[in-house]
Amino acid sequence: MTDTAVNAATSTDSTSTDSASTDFASKPPIVDRDFAEKFLWAVDRPLEYSVYQMIHEWWSVAPQAAIDDYEAELLGLDGASDFLAQRYLSEPLAIDDLGQCAEGTLGKAYHSFIVDNGLDANLLVNYKAFHDKQETDGKLDRLPKDLNYMSLRLSQIHDFAHTIAGFSPDPAGEIKMAAFHLAQLRYPYHSMRLAVTSAHFAFVSPRYMEAIMDAMTIGWMMGRKAKNLHFTRWEDEINTPLADVQARLGIDRSIDVDLTSA
Numbered sequence: 001m002t003d004t005a006v007n008a009a010t011s012t013d014s015t016s017t018d019s020a021s022t023d024f025a026s027k028p029p030i031v032d033r034d035f036a037e038k039f040l041w042a043v044d045r046p047l048e049y050s051v052y053q054m055i056h057e058w059w060s061v062a063p064q065a066a067i068d069d070y071e072a073e074l075l076g077l078d079g080a081s082d083f084l085a086q087r088y089l090s091e092p093l094a095i096d097d098l099g100q101c102a103e104g105t106l107g108k109a110y111h112s113f114i115v116d117n118g119l120d121a122n123l124l125v126n127y128k129a130f131h132d133k134q135e136t137d138g139k140l141d142r143l144p145k146d147l148n149y150m151s152l153r154l155s156q157i158h159d160f161a162h163t164i165a166g167f168s169p170d171p172a173g174e175i176k177m178a179a180f181h182l183a184q185l186r187y188p189y190h191s192m193r194l195a196v197t198s199a200h201f202a203f204v205s206p207r208y209m210e211a212i213m214d215a216m217t218i219g220w221m222m223g224r225k226a227k228n229l230h231f232t233r234w235e236d237e238i239n240t241p242l243a244d245v246q247a248r249l250g251i252d253r254s255i256d257v258d259l260t261s262a
Helices: 003-026 033-044 051-058 064-075 080-086 106-116 123-136 145-165 171-185 188-203 206-225 242-249
Strands: none
Touching: 033 051, 033 188, 051 188, 064 080, 064 145, 080 145, 106 145, 106 242, 123 145, 145 171, 145 188, 145 242, 171 188, 171 206, 188 206
């Protein structure tokens, strides 16, 4: 490229940048700027201000088009309409009873996942109290009813999903799980989770970039390849062999590999 061409290209780029800056300043924001500040809090320290908290601050200021898109994505999924109409939430599971399930069953594997990792078998109970408080405060007034219900159901099946997909509850496993959920459900919590995580490694901790991108890719590919697991009453299948559940859904565990040793 000649000097003249370089100068011309540089001049054009400069003009475009100046023009874009002028246009940018004259247009109203789409993302609420107060919420954007909270997003950055999560990016700064995701373990101190989590997406779990942040998403409840979003609904009252979310662009209506985004809310409509998320609702349309959910309602367009195979099996969603029938399941959503039931508004099914199970009674709290008795972890000791699950321990009596036969070896190899979904119930036994779920029991082991909860007990071995020191988790809460009834996450929904605690989440629902927090969720109800947000509703009382009016923060969820613009949350469509189907998405509202799904937020509760997701908290109830989260550890079933871990058990079925085979993801551990450590940071890498949680990122894989979020990507898996997003691949199948397109729910805003999971898109925000991955957005915060991506922004954190981009702007705060680049050293985590490879491990995070590997986890996101594995979860996304497994979720895309498998049948949707979100519209099944897994509580009714605790005596079904886990291998049969995974085969029915097409869970491909061969995708979940440690790429650092490749």
